[in-house]
Amino acid sequence: MKILHTSDWHLGRIFNQQSLLDDQAYILQEIIQQAVNHQVSAVIVAGDIYDRALPPADAVALLDRTLNTLIGEHNIPVIMISGNHDGAQRLGFGSSLLKHSGLHLFTSFDQLLEPVILSEAEGSDLVIWGIPYCDPEHVNQYYKVKTTDHQSAQEHVTQLLHEHIARHYPHSATHVVISHSFIAGASVSDSERSLSIGGAECVSADLFKDFHYTALGHLHQAQHRSYSHVRYSGSPLKYSFSEVNHNKGVSIVSFHADQSCNIEHVPLEPKRNVRIIEGELADLLAQGKKDPNNHDYVQVKLTNKEALLDPMASLREVYPNILDLVKVRNNEGSTNSERSRAQLARSEMDIINDFYHAMNNEHLTDEQRQILQNVLTELNNTDTERSSKRA
Known part of the structure; x- marks a missing residue:
């Protein structure tokens, strides 16, 4: 069984006053083609589907077309969680109805213990858990607890998952978790919005080590930290000049009967x-x-x-x-x-020569320099005489 892991689409992104919607439409077609070529059982999008909580209409239309192609035309389920850029309630509208069509949205803790289960005729079930973007405020409000940072908030939620899995799922099942978070020590870029101030946004990779694969979103560079199966797919496009050396792509994850997985980074070619x-x-x-x-x-x-x-x-x-x-x-x-x-300290002649070169794409000739030098000398002498008379 295979999944395609992607994240941080940021639909509607503006890069230095340039709309990237055309580029995003192009790269989403590539992602669809990779999903079809690799015959994946599902596509996972680990948060930040939109670039802002109130996305422009064109961005919503692009997402609608993309999902219709993946689910409607190719019969590939799509599993999404909300990220820190998304408006969770808006993104999650109609989620109860949409899951029957193959679109599974995790935007509220109400859905935390309701995984997506993919089954094949041979092998164990693939159980996919989605953790919507959670900061301490959301966790405290929903669960009536008092977490103080992202580490304690994420720890509370993942502990609930582990306890639920231990009670309700056999050891033969393979478990995947999706999270939108900042793993401590991972590489960042200029285009990511900080989750908090002063390092309180970081969480330990140890929180996810016992899942068979962790599909992470938030950081835009494809990477893993501490464990090879705790992984960021990275964004599909470069969203800042700090990302020029990133190898953008998607992760194709193949699961085996022994619950191990192979991870392949598949590059994407932008427009x-x-x-x-x-x-x-x-x-x-x-x-x-x-x-x-x-x-x-x-x-x-x-x-x-x-x-x-x-x-x-x-x-x-x-x-x-x-x-x-x-x-x-x-x-x-x-x-x-x-x-x-x-x-x-530069001379007037140098400044004039620079201007002349910018206008005519050539430098002053010796004859022109001599004429200008005579004019400048005469002007300087006139200024000197005026200053002497005033004195």
């Missing part, structure tokens, strides 16, 4: 990649004209020393999806005041 490119403006413009992937989302780091006139407009002609522009200086170790003094 547009997210990249960082660095160099001088002229070099980057020439590179962009030949770049077969010039429609990628790029951050440009310019290394030019001279002043540039509207480099963003020039770069957008060859990289139409440029999302960020950074000026890199060779003296980055110096302070702002030191850099300001260095700029002020």
Whole structure:
């Protein structure tokens, strides 16, 4: 039996004022194709289906199309939990009715002890438990307890699961749990919203070690921590420039009769990649004209020393999806005041030459420099005479 584990779709995401809905629609088609190709028994989405609690209508429509294709056309059940970005009540609307069609939503602790059971003619049952995103406030309110951080809140909920499993399920069953949480020591990126302040968001991987597989969501890099079966699938797309080196994909998990599992990370190819490119403006413009992937989302780091006139407009002609522009200086170790003094120390001729080059893509000739030098000298002499008269 196989499952496809994915998470953190963040439908409706805006990346530096750029809507990613078209890219998300493209990558969801890839996820559907991987589910079909690997003949999975279910698709698990470990939270943050939407990017915000009130998702835009286009994002809701995209999710509807995706679920209809997976469940309606390919007869693949989908199991989702709510994440910290989701509005749990809105996401969970109609969950009691939808589960009969193959969509299983875990958005409330009311559903905690109602697993999805997948059975095959041979082998043990695969029992899938969903833990909706739980912070201490939600756990305390629902269970009338006083947990103080995410560790104690998650510990309370997982203990309830373990006790229920021990009472009601035979040892032959294989148990999978889905959770949206931050495992202590795992790698983070800039696009994840903090769950709390001061490290209280972290939970130990030990809470999940006794499940046969833990499908995690929240962190956007595919990884595991402490145990190979306690795993993040990562987000299917890069949502910040801190993720440029991430290998985005999904996890295909194959379960065996002895309750062991094999985990395969299957890469996904986005419609547009997210990249960082660095160099001088002229070099980057020439590179962009030949770049077969010039429609990628790029951050440009310019290394030019001279002043540039509207480099963003020039770069957008060859990289139409440029999302960020950074000026890199060779003296980055110096302070702002030191850099300001260095700029002020430059001669008027150097400043004029930079402007001329930006406008005409060529430097001043010796003859032009001489004419300008004569003008500057005359202006300086005039200023000196005026100052002497005022004195």
